[in-house]
Amino acid sequence: MIKADERREExxxxxxxxxxxxxxxxxxxxxxxxxxIHRHIDRLAQQGVLRKLHGAVTxxxxxxxxxxxxxxxxxxxxxxxxxxxxALDYVEAGQVVMLDDSxxxxxxATLLLDVKPLTVITNSVATASLLTNVDDIDFICxxxxxxxxxxxxxxIVCENAVAQLRxxxxxxxxxxxxGTTAFIQDPNVVRVKQAMMAASVKRIxxxxxxxxxxxxxxxxxxxTSFDAVLTTEGLGDAQAQHLERAGVKLRIVKTTAx
Amino acid sequence: MIKADERREExxxxxxxxxxxxxxxxxxxxxxxxxxIHRHIDRLAQQGVLRKLHGAVTxxxxxxxxxxxxxxxxxxxxxxxxxxxxALDYVEAGQVVMLDDSxxxxxxATLLLDVKPLTVITNSVATASLLTNVDDIDFICxxxxxxxxxxxxxxIVCENAVAQLRxxxxxxxxxxxxGTTAFIQDPNVVRVKQAMMAASVKRIxxxxxxxxxxxxxxxxxxxTSFDAVLTTEGLGDAQAQHLERAGVKLRIVKTTAx
DNA sequence: CATATTGACGTTAAATTCACATCGCTATAT
DNA sequence: ATATAGCGATGTGAATTTAACGTCAATATG
Numbered sequence: 001m002i003k004a005d006e007r008r009e010e011x012x013x014x015x016x017x018x019x020x021x022x023x024x025x026x027x028x029x030x031x032x033x034x035x036x037i038h039r040h041i042d043r044l045a046q047q048g049v050l051r052k053l054h055g056a057v058t059x060x061x062x063x064x065x066x067x068x069x070x071x072x073x074x075x076x077x078x079x080x081x082x083x084x085x086x087a088l089d090y091v092e093a094g095q096v097v098m099l100d101d102s103x104x105x106x107x108x109a110t111l112l113l114d115v116k117p118l119t120v121i122t123n124s125v126a127t128a129s130l131l132t133n134v135d136d137i138d139f140i141c142x143x144x145x146x147x148x149x150x151x152x153x154x155x156i157v158c159e160n161a162v163a164q165l166r167x168x169x170x171x172x173x174x175x176x177x178x179g180t181t182a183f184i185q186d187p188n189v190v191r192v193k194q195a196m197m198a199a200s201v202k203r204i205x206x207x208x209x210x211x212x213x214x215x216x217x218x219x220x221x222x223x224t225s226f227d228a229v230l231t232t233e234g235l236g237d238a239q240a241q242h243l244e245r246a247g248v249k250l251r252i253v254k255t256t257a258x
Numbered sequence: 259m260i261k262a263d264e265r266r267e268e269x270x271x272x273x274x275x276x277x278x279x280x281x282x283x284x285x286x287x288x289x290x291x292x293x294x295i296h297r298h299i300d301r302l303a304q305q306g307v308l309r310k311l312h313g314a315v316t317x318x319x320x321x322x323x324x325x326x327x328x329x330x331x332x333x334x335x336x337x338x339x340x341x342x343x344x345a346l347d348y349v350e351a352g353q354v355v356m357l358d359d360s361x362x363x364x365x366x367a368t369l370l371l372d373v374k375p376l377t378v379i380t381n382s383v384a385t386a387s388l389l390t391n392v393d394d395i396d397f398i399c400x401x402x403x404x405x406x407x408x409x410x411x412x413x414i415v416c417e418n419a420v421a422q423l424r425x426x427x428x429x430x431x432x433x434x435x436x437g438t439t440a441f442i443q444d445p446n447v448v449r450v451k452q453a454m455m456a457a458s459v460k461r462i463x464x465x466x467x468x469x470x471x472x473x474x475x476x477x478x479x480x481x482t483s484f485d486a487v488l489t490t491e492g493l494g495d496a497q498a499q500h501l502e503r504a505g506v507k508l509r510i511v512k513t514t515a516x
Numbered sequence: 517c518a519t520a521t522t523g524a525c526g527t528t529a530a531a532t533t534c535a536c537a538t539c540g541c542t543a544t545a546t
Numbered sequence: 547a548t549a550t551a552g553c554g555a556t557g558t559g560a561a562t563t564t565a566a567c568g569t570c571a572a573t574a575t576g
Contacts, residue, residue: 004555023531033557038532054565055261055531123401125390132383133406141411143381143401143419148391153399157422161401161415261530262566281520291568296521312575313520 008040012049020058048110048130079232083206084108086230086253087171090204091115095168098196099127101152101189102173104206106130113137121167123153123192140165147188154188162195170200174207175216180223180246182207183216190218202227209234223248266298270307273299278316305407336513337490341464342366344488344511345429348462349373353426356454357385359410359447360431362464364388371395379425381411381450398423405446412446420453428458432465433474438481438504440465441474448476460485467492481506 007030014029015021026037041057044050050057084107091097093115099105101124109127112118116136122128123142131139144158172193174182182205184190197203205226212235223229224247231252243250265288272287273279284295299315302308308315342365349355351373357363359382367385370376374394380386381400389397402416430451432440440463442448455461463484470493481487482505489510501508 034531035533035558036556039556125386128383128404129387132404132409139404140413140415141399141401141404143399143411143416146386146390146397146399151390153401155398157398157419158401160422161419164415164418290566292520293522293569294567297567310521 004040008044011037011040012044015050015057016059020056022056024055026057046110048106048126079208080104080107082232082253083208083230084111086251087204087206088112088115090169090171090202090228091118092168093117095119096121096166098122098162098165098167098170098172098200099124100170100172100193100196101127101150101154102206104173104208105171108171108206121162121165123158123162125151125153142192144192150186150189154186154192158192159195162192162199165199167196167200169202169204170196171204171206172196174205174211174220176214177207177212177223178215180243180248182220182223183214184218184220185216187218190220193220197221197225205229206231208232212239223250262298266302269295269298270302273308273315274317278314280314282313284315337466338362338365338464340490340511340513341466341488342369344509345462345464346370346373348427348429348460348486349376350426351375353377354379354424356380356420356423356425356428356430356458357382358428358430358451358454359385359408359412360464362431362466363429366429366464379423381416381420383409383411400450402450408444408447412444412450416450417453420450420457423457425454425458427460427462428454429462429464430454432463432469432478434472435465435470435481436473438501438506440478440481441472442476442478443474445476448478451478455479455483463487464489466490470497481508 011026011030014026023034023037023041026041027034030037041050041052045052045057050059080103083104087108088111091112094117096119097112099109099120099122101122105122106124106127109120109122109130112120113130113134117138118136119138119140120131121140121142122131123144125146128139128141131137142153142158142161144153144161145155147154175185176183184193203226205223205228207229209232212231223243226249228249228251229243231250233252233254235252240250240252269284269288272284281292281295284299285292288295299308299310303310303315308317338361341362345366346369349370352375354377355370357367357378357380359380363380364382364385367378367380367388370378371388371392375396376394377396377398378389379398379400380389381402383404386397386399389395400411400416400419402411402419403413404410405412433443434441442451461484463481463486465487467490470489481501484507486507486509489508491510491513493510498508498510
């Protein structure tokens with residue numbers, strides 16, 4: 001288990017060093033079976049470190065080191081993946097999808113690689129580097145002032161850019177939920193997200209259950225504004241019923257053992 | 259897929275070396291069918307590396323292939339560095355600097371890391387990843403539709419973003435120069451660059467001498483619109499004098515042996 | 517008109533996935 | 547202490563999918 005993680009890290013470093021490597025080279029270099037290499041790079045690709053081609057793997061275009069070592073940090077990855085997979089139900093090929101700068105939305109982006117063709121819009125740098133140079137995905141980056149804390153572009157430039165666009169569906173997250181209100185910590189981020197809400201026909205909110213009964217500094221929006229609020233198991237039945245009575249389109253996604 | 263990539267690279271090198279090659283020669287030289295050669299060069303032409311004639315292929319006449327990211331030749335690296343170093347004379351700490359998506363401007367960005375504090379604006383993905391998370395550099399990314407050929411964001415979203423900003427100095431490049439006119443291959447790129455011109459107080463153009471006496475599809479601007487036009491040694495004296503008489507603020511930068 | 521180019525289709529070779537077997541380790545019960 | 551059940555990582559070979567290329571007919575070009 002630890003050994004596999006280390007092996008993956010070795011593979012990632014090797015690929016990052018060479019930029020692009022053939023699968024057979026990896027097989028030879030690491031002296032394991034082709035199947036094992038596939039399993040490793042599948043996982044690395046899912047984490048957004050590498051990209052799988054046919055017969056070869058490449059590194060993600062930008063943010064190399066960062067993403068190379070980010071895959072260790074993976075907080076709540078299983079829950080994020082679960083939510084992300086469920087979010088795919090709201091996306092169809094050919095649509096315009098807007099993603100915010102949350103790590104949950106980034107998880108959705110990795111899955112969107114299989115829902116082509118698609119136009120994707122985001123202000124997240126991590127998501128941007130996932131989606132550049134993907135065939136059959138038109139990618140539009142929302143510019144703005146770079147903010148390292150969020151690894152995203154925000155500010156008035158970003159808000160104005162959003163206002164010029166329209167998406168079929170917005171997939172986003174929030175910092176905290178209390179009652180039927182979603183909160184965000186940073187006021188500038190709130191403005192960007194609100195602009196995204198206004199620019200999207202359908203709006204999906206992804207929040208793991210741990211975000212409930214907590215507050216953050218700024219009000220983002222009411223849960224009833226969303227066409228679906230997806231959360232993970234662990235929300236009390238009473239609370240779930242209360243939300244549904246208040247008109248929230250709640251959907252509790254069961255964690256799928258995979 | 260990887261094999262085809264390598265084959266395409268071979269073809270590109272072969273054509274670049276010979277300048278112009280007949281399709282049948284490629285068929286014979288690589289020992290594959292005519293259809294396959296066509297498919298390869300179609301893709302290379304789409305990437306802007308080659309140009310298709312009837313029965314033959316040539317290299318893209320305007321040096322566009324330099325910016326096709328995979329084929330960005332490192333031959334002119336020294337000249338770009340020379341120009342970039344000279345461009346630093348026009349930047350002071352504390353200013354707002356705008357950079358276009360040229361590889362020359364990207365070279366400037368690497369040097370800007372030592373001129374802090376600074377605010378930098380660009381639409382180049384390569385430059386963006388250079389400047390994120392640098393202390394004392396405020397970075398603003400110009401969003402827009404991602405274009406893999408230039409590895410940059412362009413389009414109307416980008417133009418509008420530029421229009422919201424003002425920079426002390428713009429540092430940019432062009433595809434080709436004829437007389438006192440600077441050209442760019444892609445019309446959408448032209449619009450972004452023109453917006454950048456309008457948004458900057460001072461404008462600096464960096465072009466190596468090989469760009470002179472060549473044309474590209476679209477007019478960018480007149481050389482007299484720039485506050486300085488920097489180029490490398492190799493421009494004829496007569497031509498230099500002619501440009502200066504026409505009012506171009508020309509500066510020929512000597513290559514520093516380093 | 518001759519030749520170049522494109523498009524549709526089939527073939528082949530290769531890569532990838534899938535189902536299943538094995539191995540090694542750990543935890544737990546006897 | 548030993549046995550053994552469980553889990554994860556790995557390997558194997560067949561089945562499936564995908565990419566690359568060639569052929570030929572239809573179309574476009576000079």
